[in-house]
Every structure is written in C-alpha cells, then in structure tokens.
Amino acid sequence: MRNILISAYLLLTALSVIAKPLPFCLDAGQTVKISSCPNEAPIVKTALGILEHDLNSVLANEVKYVQTGGNIIIGTFNKDLKKYFAKGEIKLLNNSKEGFILKVLPSGKLLIAGSDSHGTAYGLLELSRLIGVSPWEWWADATPRKINHFQLPAGYKDYQAPSVEYRGIFINDEDWGLMPWSSMTMEPNNKRGVIGPKTTEKIFELLLRLRANTYWPPMHECSEPFFLTPGNREVAERYGIYIGGSHCEPMASSTAVEWGRRGVGEYDYVNNSNNVLRFWEERVKDVAGQEIIYTLGMRGVHDGAMNGAKTVDEQKAVLSKVFSDQRNLLSRYVNKDVEKVPQVFIPYKEVLDVYNAGLDVPEDVTLMWCDDNYGYIRHFPTEKERRRKGGNGIYYHVSYWGRPHDYLWLGTFSPYLLHQQMNEAYNRGIQKMWILNVGDIKPAEYQIEIFMDMAWDMESVCQKGVQSHMKDFLAREFGIANAERLLPVMNQHYHLAFIRKPEFLGNTRCEEYGPGSGKWYVVSDLPWSDEYISARIKNYQSLSDEVEQINSNIASERIDTYFQLVKYPVQAAAEMNKKMLYGQLARHGKTAWDNSRQAFDSIVALTGIYNRGIDNNGKWNGIMDFKPREQPVFAPLKPCETYSEPVLRTGKTIEARYHKGDNTPEHFGLGISGHAIEIPKGKSAIYDIPASERDSIAIILNFFPNHPINENDGLKFAISLNSSTPYILDYSTKGRSEEWKDNILNGRAAKTVVFPASNDSGNKLRITAITDGIILDHIEILQ
Incomplete structure (x- = not known):
C-alpha cells in the first residue's frame, strides 16, 4: 500500500512539473528545429533564410526544417494553427492585414503566426530583433553581438500589426551615391548606371527588417530602369515588395x-x-x-x-x-x-x-499628399477626403534636389520635425500609404528607421517620443553607456543643422534662372554676428571632440557602424561649418584663410575613410560624395583681398521668456529654440516682456515654417500687448515664393510687430491661435 501511495505521489509530482508552462530557450551551438508548411509564400521562405543567417551569426545555431516537433512553429494563420490560439487571438489575426503573433506555448515552443504571408515574415524577423540583430546589420555593418543563451519567459505573447498599410522608400537623386556604388562596387558592370539584383536584394532585405513593404525604384536618367534590369523583378517577388x-x-x-x-x-x-x-x-x-x-x-x-x-x-x-x-x-x-x-x-x-x-x-484611388520637399506637409485631408474608400497617403522627403537649395549630403534632417509632421498627418487621416524619399539610404539611416517605426506602430512611437526612440536606437547599436553620451550629441547635431543645414551655409541657391539669378551661385555672408559664428564653431568643435572620445569605447565589431551613423555625419557637419564660417570671418580679415582650407581638407579625408572603410574593406566605395551636383557651397573657398562688413540684422535682440500657455503643448527638440510651442485653435500663449525706455517696442515672432492645416484658412493669429487692440496676422506662404524660400533656408517664418512702449514691469504678450496649425518657435525683442 505504501509503495502504491509513493508511486501515486511521484506521478502527481511529475504531472505538475509537466503542466508548468516553460520558457522558450535557445542555447549557443544547438540545432534549432523549425516546423513550417512547405507551401508557404516566397516572402516567408525569404524571411526564414534571413532568420537562419541571424541565428547562426548570434548563437552559432544550425537550422533544421521539420514537419512536426520543432522548437519553433511558424505559419500563416490557418485551421491547423487555430488549436494554439484563444478566440480573442484568432479575432486579432482575422481582422488584421500583415499582423503577427509571437507566443511561447506551455511546452516551451515558440509559435510565430502571421495573419498573411507578410505578417508571418515580419514575425520571423521580430525574433531576429529579439536576439539582438539590428535592421542595419548589412547596411551599416552592424555586426550582431554573439550570445550564449536567449530566452523568452513562459507565457510570453506579442501581437503586432501595421498602423499604415503601405510603407516604403523612394530611392531618388541616386546620381552621386547608390548608382555609382552599385554599378562599380556592389556588382561591377560594364555599363554604368545599372542598379542590379544584388543591390536590390539588399535594399529589400532592409525593407523586410524595417517591416516595410513598398519600393519606388530610382528613376533618374543616369540609372537603368528597374523593370529593364534583369533579375530585379524576381527579387521583388521573393521579398513580397510592392513596386510603385x-x-x-x-x-x-x-x-x-x-x-x-x-x-x-x-x-x-x-x-x-x-x-x-x-x-x-x-x-x-x-x-x-x-x-x-x-x-x-x-x-x-x-x-x-x-x-x-x-x-x-x-x-x-x-x-x-x-x-x-x-x-x-x-x-x-x-x-x-x-x-x-x-x-x-x-x-x-x-x-x-x-x-x-x-x-x-x-473613389477607390489613394490620394497621396506631399510635403514641400523640406518636410512641411502642404495639404492635410479634408473630411470628404478622409472618407474616401481609397484613403490617403503621404510622399515625404528627408533628402531633396531642387530649389531653394539641395540637401543631398549628410542626412541632417530633424527627426523632431519628421515626428511632428507625420504624427499630424496620421491623426488627420493619412494612414493608407507612407513613402519616404531617402536619397541613397545612407546617411539617412535613423530618419528611415523612425519613419518606418511610426508607420508600423504609431501609438508606441508617439508614447515613447523621439528622445527615447533615438536613445534606444543608439543603445542597440553601441550599448547603453555610449548611448547616454551620444544622445545629447545627436540632439545638438540635429538642432544646429535645423538652424542652418550644412548645405545651406553658402547663402547660395540652386536652379534659380532669369535676370540676376547668377548672384545665387556666389558664396556670400550669412547675417550672423561674429559672436554667434564663434559660438557655433565652438559648439560643433565640442560635438566633434566628444564623438572622437566616445570612439575609443566602441566595440571593434561596430567601429564601421559608428563611423557611418555618428562620426562621419557629425564631424563632416562640423568641418563644413568651420570651412564656411571661418571663410566668412576671413573675408573680413578676422581670421586666417588656412582655417577654412584645413576644414575642407578634413571633409575630403573623412569622405575618403567612408568610401575606403575601416574594417569593411572598401565595401562602400563610391557611396559617399561630399559635393553632390558640384554646388558652389561644397568647393574650397577662394581667398579674397577685398574686405567688407557683413550684412547683419540691425539691433540686438533678447529672447522673451515663455510665461504660460492655455493648453499649449511644448515640443522638445523642435525648431530653432528646441522647444517650439503648438497653440491650439482658440487658445493662447503668454510671454513676459521686459519694460522699455523707448517710444516703441519691436517684437519678432518666429514661427515654425509649416503650412496651413486647412489651406483656405491660412495660419492666422492675434497678438496683443497688455490691453492693446490685437493685431491679426497670417504667416502662411504661397507656392515657391521668395518668402517661402527664405523661411526654408532660415528654418523659421518671422513676423515683426511694433507696439507702443510700456514702462510697466509686468508686460504680458498674448498670442492667440485663430486657425489650426499655429506653432510658435520663439520670440525676440529688438533692443
């Protein structure tokens, strides 16, 4: 009897152990068995191949495909997979397009199921992300870190589905980067201009890793068309990419x-x-x-x-x-x-x-709206357009060739601007299709990633914000300790470039024709004081020095990654500012011309390193050109012997202190000030204004150079000082007017208002939004 009781106890104990949910584990060197259906779509088989490569890189795992009994069970949702899901999970998959669920089963097996073949592929590559593989594994030489063990806890479950249905990139203005690199380095061809299937495959792998599904191929006359290049269309079919x-x-x-x-x-x-x-x-x-x-x-x-x-x-x-x-x-x-x-x-x-x-x-055709090529969206859907069956899309730029000036080189586009505009777009019904003009992909890696992350999961990115998102990006690539130091560096890098992009420092313009247009091809002074120029050079030098110091902390397998994502863009921007601003000082006899020339030589040297590589053996030879379209701003400055005084804005200014707002949210990182304020329609922002001994007080209001939410309304606001009668003003611009060009180059839309002076110590300036879309950057008071 006692033996029977002991046996029963042992059986119950064993059953309780078996019933306890297990975690999903992978150990280095083990064989990973994957159960999958042999008739899965090509995109799923492609994603399996990428996952197999990643498991081998990170854990030295070999993958074996089996019909049953795998560590990992994968498949596009069907009746055979229903047994693994609760009713709520089945509903999620049935109601989503390109969605997926990752789920650790009680047995410790990992289930990856997609609502369709795209969803299954994204689910597979989510596992790659979880084991630490960067989407930029190939495109930024982000060699995966090797680990000995990976684990997901018992009961782990993750459901994801895209916020935007069609998400992708447009390779544009490829003349100086992607095209020569592809046809001469990636897949050398007797015919210059061929962007062939090897390059296309790497682009599409990046898209899959970024959970994108759409591609607009290069289309300049310098490049062989996508469908006339053998092998390209077949790659698109294997990767499930929609060609637009x-x-x-x-x-x-x-x-x-x-x-x-x-x-x-x-x-x-x-x-x-x-x-x-x-x-x-x-x-x-x-x-x-x-x-x-x-x-x-x-x-x-x-x-x-x-x-x-x-x-x-x-x-x-x-x-x-x-x-x-x-x-x-x-x-x-x-x-x-x-x-x-x-x-x-x-x-x-x-x-x-x-x-x-x-x-x-x-009605069934998607309406795709555009920004003004500099990141400010020109049109938001009306109520009628939002109700359309075909929905609304956006074609957005972080790289551009054209008036008033190109910005094709350094990828300095503000992620804070991108985040604010795309959030506005999404909230106003632009949710069907997002396409990003990325130039040559490099060096716009971070802008591409945040854009695609927003298109995939808008709520998550908006809750996190740009600061946290950028920090996570840097931590993934370079570790948390380095990310802590790099975050303020990158924030300042983007902020200084928002004030004036490196490509805009010559006070020149592109493609201006007609009488007097030749003046725009001559490098001339910016309206900056010596004090500001010196401070700007100093700020850039501090960033460059910090980047150099952090370089010694970067793991050897990520040294090329660091150069491409951080060192080159930051230090090349610093040297470009030194070249142009030392040149401006030298034109007035205030510094030596050698300072400008040395900065130019540094740009050439940095670009040479980019193309030669540090550890990648010239993999990127031809991808980086520091002088796209040979614009005058990129050339070494020629010393001149005639000095003149720079043209400065008359009078000194002080910045007014923001006192309070009536429900006016502040956008960290946005604008010249870095803390622009959005004033909702009918609400006000209030500033403290110091007393003045003059007869009048001139106030410069610097707004975000955006466009109206509702085109016919403009961007109207009321401004009053104390109890004065309000002025009603509108800072919207029309087409490609001179005012718009100045706004774009200067990063602000400025309006000056003059009030009778007041000696009161408690002056209050009130700005009230009459229309939607009012974003106030900062206020200056002329002294």
Whole structure:
C-alpha cells in the first residue's frame, strides 16, 4: 500500500512539473528545429533564410526544417494553427492585414503566426530583433553581438500589426551615391548606371527588417530602369515588395528613361495619346501578375508639367481622360474589378492646382499628399477626403534636389520635425500609404528607421517620443553607456543643422534662372554676428571632440557602424561649418584663410575613410560624395583681398521668456529654440516682456515654417500687448515664393510687430491661435 501511495505521489509530482508552462530557450551551438508548411509564400521562405543567417551569426545555431516537433512553429494563420490560439487571438489575426503573433506555448515552443504571408515574415524577423540583430546589420555593418543563451519567459505573447498599410522608400537623386556604388562596387558592370539584383536584394532585405513593404525604384536618367534590369523583378517577388512609382512615373513605367526607348513621338496625351497609351499598355501586360501599386495620372517626361495642355482646365480634361484609359488597362490585364487593384494619384506641384480646380479622382484611388520637399506637409485631408474608400497617403522627403537649395549630403534632417509632421498627418487621416524619399539610404539611416517605426506602430512611437526612440536606437547599436553620451550629441547635431543645414551655409541657391539669378551661385555672408559664428564653431568643435572620445569605447565589431551613423555625419557637419564660417570671418580679415582650407581638407579625408572603410574593406566605395551636383557651397573657398562688413540684422535682440500657455503643448527638440510651442485653435500663449525706455517696442515672432492645416484658412493669429487692440496676422506662404524660400533656408517664418512702449514691469504678450496649425518657435525683442 505504501509503495502504491509513493508511486501515486511521484506521478502527481511529475504531472505538475509537466503542466508548468516553460520558457522558450535557445542555447549557443544547438540545432534549432523549425516546423513550417512547405507551401508557404516566397516572402516567408525569404524571411526564414534571413532568420537562419541571424541565428547562426548570434548563437552559432544550425537550422533544421521539420514537419512536426520543432522548437519553433511558424505559419500563416490557418485551421491547423487555430488549436494554439484563444478566440480573442484568432479575432486579432482575422481582422488584421500583415499582423503577427509571437507566443511561447506551455511546452516551451515558440509559435510565430502571421495573419498573411507578410505578417508571418515580419514575425520571423521580430525574433531576429529579439536576439539582438539590428535592421542595419548589412547596411551599416552592424555586426550582431554573439550570445550564449536567449530566452523568452513562459507565457510570453506579442501581437503586432501595421498602423499604415503601405510603407516604403523612394530611392531618388541616386546620381552621386547608390548608382555609382552599385554599378562599380556592389556588382561591377560594364555599363554604368545599372542598379542590379544584388543591390536590390539588399535594399529589400532592409525593407523586410524595417517591416516595410513598398519600393519606388530610382528613376533618374543616369540609372537603368528597374523593370529593364534583369533579375530585379524576381527579387521583388521573393521579398513580397510592392513596386510603385513617383508622381511622374505612371503605370509602372520609368518614363524619364523608358520613353526614349519604348515611346514613339512626343510624350503628349493631347496630340499623341495612342502611342502614350500603347507605352503604358506594354508595361501593364508585362507586370500584370506582380504586386504593383499603380500610379495614375500624367506629368511631363521627368519632373515637369504635362505637354499639350497649358491651362488648368485643359490639364483637368486631359487627366480625366487619362484616368479612364489607365483604369481600362488595369481592368483588362490585372483584375476585372479595377477597385481591387492598388492605385494612387499624387497631386504634386502644379497637379495640386488641377486637383483643387475640381479634378474628379475615382473613389477607390489613394490620394497621396506631399510635403514641400523640406518636410512641411502642404495639404492635410479634408473630411470628404478622409472618407474616401481609397484613403490617403503621404510622399515625404528627408533628402531633396531642387530649389531653394539641395540637401543631398549628410542626412541632417530633424527627426523632431519628421515626428511632428507625420504624427499630424496620421491623426488627420493619412494612414493608407507612407513613402519616404531617402536619397541613397545612407546617411539617412535613423530618419528611415523612425519613419518606418511610426508607420508600423504609431501609438508606441508617439508614447515613447523621439528622445527615447533615438536613445534606444543608439543603445542597440553601441550599448547603453555610449548611448547616454551620444544622445545629447545627436540632439545638438540635429538642432544646429535645423538652424542652418550644412548645405545651406553658402547663402547660395540652386536652379534659380532669369535676370540676376547668377548672384545665387556666389558664396556670400550669412547675417550672423561674429559672436554667434564663434559660438557655433565652438559648439560643433565640442560635438566633434566628444564623438572622437566616445570612439575609443566602441566595440571593434561596430567601429564601421559608428563611423557611418555618428562620426562621419557629425564631424563632416562640423568641418563644413568651420570651412564656411571661418571663410566668412576671413573675408573680413578676422581670421586666417588656412582655417577654412584645413576644414575642407578634413571633409575630403573623412569622405575618403567612408568610401575606403575601416574594417569593411572598401565595401562602400563610391557611396559617399561630399559635393553632390558640384554646388558652389561644397568647393574650397577662394581667398579674397577685398574686405567688407557683413550684412547683419540691425539691433540686438533678447529672447522673451515663455510665461504660460492655455493648453499649449511644448515640443522638445523642435525648431530653432528646441522647444517650439503648438497653440491650439482658440487658445493662447503668454510671454513676459521686459519694460522699455523707448517710444516703441519691436517684437519678432518666429514661427515654425509649416503650412496651413486647412489651406483656405491660412495660419492666422492675434497678438496683443497688455490691453492693446490685437493685431491679426497670417504667416502662411504661397507656392515657391521668395518668402517661402527664405523661411526654408532660415528654418523659421518671422513676423515683426511694433507696439507702443510700456514702462510697466509686468508686460504680458498674448498670442492667440485663430486657425489650426499655429506653432510658435520663439520670440525676440529688438533692443
């Protein structure tokens, strides 16, 4: 009897141990068995290959694929996987597109299930993230750190699904980076300009790691078109990437190059519509079985207005006919139900005027809005546009070639500006498609990551904020101790560049034609005092020194990563400021010209290191050019013997102290001040103004150079001092006016108001928002 009792006790004990949920564990050197369905989509098989590579890099694991009994069970959600999920989890997967669940089962096995094949792929690469692999593993040489053990706790569960349906990048202005690097270094080709499948595969791997799904290929005349390059389309199919195109590339055709090869006559839908339609038809027939987001409409062959139609009404009539004909092609060759074919219309530049004149865009077509090329969104959807079946998208720039000046070099675009504008866009209904113009990818790595993280999980990034997000990015790449030191460095780096981008330091402009335009190609003084110039040089030198000191703490396997993500952009920006600002001082005999020349030589040397690499053996040779388009600002400055006094803003200013606001949220890191204030419609911000002994007091209000939330409303505000009658002003700009150009280059929209002076010690300046979208940067008082 006693033996029976002991046996029963041991059995119960064993059962209790078995019933206890187990964690999911991976140990270095073990064989990882993955159970998967053999008929999974190509994107899932591609993601499995990437995960296999990552497990081997981090844990030296070998992967074996089995039908059953795997450590990891993966699959696109189906009836065989339902047994692992509760009803609520099944509902989540059924109601999401590209979503996934990671779940540690009671047995200690890890389940990765996607709502569709894209979701399964993102779930697999979420495991790569969890074991410590950076999305920039290849693109920034972020060699994974090796570990001996990885564990997820018993009961672990994570559900994710995208906030934005289509998320991706546009490789643009590739002439000085991606194109020469790809065709000469990555996959050398007898024909310059080929961006081939090896490069494309690495781009698409990055997109998968960033949970993106859409790609607009390079389209300049210097590059071979995507669909004319053997192997590219097959890579897109393996990686599940939707191929789209910009505002001047309708129907999956890279018109700038392809019209000269496949087209007949003029690219003109008024006088040559049959040949233009045939040009589009050839491509649609060819790619009908592939995942394409078709751009509708028509502009010029490249970035210009359409041929054959001059007035807005004429263009509207042509576009209406173009829409009808293009959708007929889609219904004939892609899907009889044309509303099931992803389509987008991009009212960019002059096309926005045509749209505003009443152009009728089919309801199922996504409307994609644009920024002004410098990060300030020009149009937010109206209530009617938000209700459209096709939804709304955004085409956004962190790199740009054009007026008033390019910024193609250093990737200094403010992440705080990006975060504020994209948050505004999302909250106002732009949730269908986000495309980021990234130039050559490098060196805009961080801007790309925060953009894609917001597109994937807007709520999480907004709760975290840019500060915490950037710190996590730096900690992942360089460790938490280095991240603590680097965060203020990068914040100051982006802040100084917001005040004046390195590319804007020559006081020059690009592509200005007509009488007197030649003056914009001559480097001249910025309206900065000697004191400010000296302080700015000192600030940059401090950043450069700190970056150099931290360099000694960086692990050897991340030294190239550090150079690409931190050292080159910060130190090259510092040297560019020294080159231009020492040059300005030298023009007035206040320093030696050698200081400017030495800074130029440092830029050349740093760029050489980037292209040669430190430990990557020249992997990036040709990717970095410090003088894109050979703009005057990039050249070494020529000493001159005639000195003149710089043109300065008259009078000294002091910054007014922000006293209080009526529900006015402050945006850390935003604007010249670094703490711009958003004033909601009908609310006020109040500033303390010191007493003045003068007859009048001039106040400069520096606003964010944004655009109206509602185009017809403008950006109107009321301003009053104490009990004075309020002034009503509007700081919105029209098109590419001189005022807009000055605002862009200076990072602010300035308005000056003069009040009768008051000797009272308690002066209160009140600024009240009359419209939505009022963002006040800082206030100066002329003394």
